[in-house]
Amino acid sequence: MQMKVFRQVSCFAMILLLALVFTVHTYADTFPGQRASTVFNSTSVALNKSKEGAFGATTYNYYDIKVSSVTLQKQNGTKWEDVKSLTAPSKVAKDTTLYTSTESYSASISGTGTFRLKAVFSAGGATTTSYSGSMSL
Amino acid sequence: MDSTNCVSNGNLDAIKCLLKEGKVSVQELNESVQTIIQCELKKPSEKIDMDKVYALSDLSWMLCGSPKFETSAQKYKVEALAKLKKHDRFRHWKKRSMAAMGLAASLIVLAIIGNGILYRHWLSGDSSEDDQQYLVGGNVVDPGLIAKGSAEIDATDRDLRTQDFQAVIDFLGYAPDVPQWLPEGWHVREYLASSHSRYQWIMVNYSASHSEDMLVYQIQRYTDADEAQFSFEQNQTGEKVETDGLSIYVTLNIEKTTGVWIIDSTTYNIAGPIDTNELLKIQRSIGGKNANESL
Numbered sequence: 001m002q003m004k005v006f007r008q009v010s011c012f013a014m015i016l017l018l019a020l021v022f023t024v025h026t027y028a029d030t031f032p033g034q035r036a037s038t039v040f041n042s043t044s045v046a047l048n049k050s051k052e053g054a055f056g057a058t059t060y061n062y063y064d065i066k067v068s069s070v071t072l073q074k075q076n077g078t079k080w081e082d083v084k085s086l087t088a089p090s091k092v093a094k095d096t097t098l099y100t101s102t103e104s105y106s107a108s109i110s111g112t113g114t115f116r117l118k119a120v121f122s123a124g125g126a127t128t129t130s131y132s133g134s135m136s137l
Numbered sequence: 138m139d140s141t142n143c144v145s146n147g148n149l150d151a152i153k154c155l156l157k158e159g160k161v162s163v164q165e166l167n168e169s170v171q172t173i174i175q176c177e178l179k180k181p182s183e184k185i186d187m188d189k190v191y192a193l194s195d196l197s198w199m200l201c202g203s204p205k206f207e208t209s210a211q212k213y214k215v216e217a218l219a220k221l222k223k224h225d226r227f228r229h230w231k232k233r234s235m236a237a238m239g240l241a242a243s244l245i246v247l248a249i250i251g252n253g254i255l256y257r258h259w260l261s262g263d264s265s266e267d268d269q270q271y272l273v274g275g276n277v278v279d280p281g282l283i284a285k286g287s288a289e290i291d292a293t294d295r296d297l298r299t300q301d302f303q304a305v306i307d308f309l310g311y312a313p314d315v316p317q318w319l320p321e322g323w324h325v326r327e328y329l330a331s332s333h334s335r336y337q338w339i340m341v342n343y344s345a346s347h348s349e350d351m352l353v354y355q356i357q358r359y360t361d362a363d364e365a366q367f368s369f370e371q372n373q374t375g376e377k378v379e380t381d382g383l384s385i386y387v388t389l390n391i392e393k394t395t396g397v398w399i400i401d402s403t404t405y406n407i408a409g410p411i412d413t414n415e416l417l418k419i420q421r422s423i424g425g426k427n428a429n430e431s432l
Binding site: 014036037040041042045046047048052054058060061096097128130131133 | 408
């Protein structure tokens with residue numbers, strides 16, 4: 001009886017320890033996609049713990065590329081809800097195929113929860129929407 | 138005695154055979170079993186094969202009910218030894234549990250001391266739900282006990298556009314791996330690079346007189362793969378092609394063939410008006426893993 005209890009406690013302690021030690025984050029959130037694009041090849045949006053957004057895009061041809069809007073979204077259950085519009089980076093990359101920029105949102109993002117950025121990129125009259133991975137703040 | 142040999146050898150089939158053929162009765166067999174048990178119990182305690190005693194006792198019990206002992210001392214001896222064995226098992230389990238807990242404790246110490254050892258990040262890709270994008274995102278195994286270090290690539294935000302590969306090397310501080318083979322007619326139009334503390338993007342644009350569209354090759358890397366999130370446009374979910382130990386995701390965006398592959402925390406992409414075979418040939422000329430080592 002004593003051995004059985006000890007074994008159960010040991011197993012439970014092991015599971016608890018492993019769960020505490022290894023936190024596996026996977027970012028396999030569902031992203032609303034858009035249509036295939038004749039203009040954009042790839043886009044990237046990132047949000048880090050310092051609340052700094054990073055934006056990137058590549059195109060198949062030379063265009064003026066910019067981020068036209070950024071929206072903060074918060075996770076509510078399985079859904080993402082718009083919280084507020086954020087300032088889009090002012091950078092406009094001229095006649096290029098590569099766009100990168102960063103923008104600090106430390107003053108704009110408050111509270112706790114799981115957030116992500118939604119960014120709309122514009123180039124050659126086309127737009128494409130991209131989302132960052134989720135970030136717990 | 139035949140039956141004794143059968144039992145001592147653990148040959149149950151032989152016992153069954155003897156019983157069936159009537160060469161030995163159940164009672165005779167039980168007596169033989171009892172003899173072996175008693176012989177075993179007469180040995181010094183440390184030499185007694187308790188597994189054998191248990192097995193024979195069980196057999197005896199099955200044959201004629203509870204096993205018989207010559208003296209009550211023998212019975213107590215069996216019971217005492219059984220308790221000892223149980224105690225031994227408990228000690229064994231205790232030892233194993235302590236070892237497991239020690240291992241867990243070691244992992245915690247490792248997590249605290251060697252965050253770099255346990256903290257692993259990598260990228261993986263999959264199609265979006267509606268198949269319209271190929272999404273590459275960061276995955277992290279994080280001990281979660283201490284804050285992540287910021288292994289920065291560069292402290293400043295810099296951009297480069299040039300047709301000179303040496304200028305790219307000077308800008309990055311190393312030579313990025315670029316295709317060594319291109320389909321006929323294609324040549325470098327421009328190198329573009331962007332280096333920031335959080336990311337590096339390197340892009341090579343190729344043009345050809347026979348094509349209005351460009352062929353593009355890019356390397357994308359976030360310092361912290363945790364925050365990396367790339368979306369590649371596509372018509373529908375493509376296919377994964379295994380080549381030289383790498384899994385190349387090949388798809389179409391409108392009429393352009395796109396190939397995406399990931400090595401650790403770096404994403405590589407080729408896209409343009411070429412076919413899959415040409416794309417894979419370009420990819421193979423890059424050097425796969427070596428491309429990542431230079432980053």
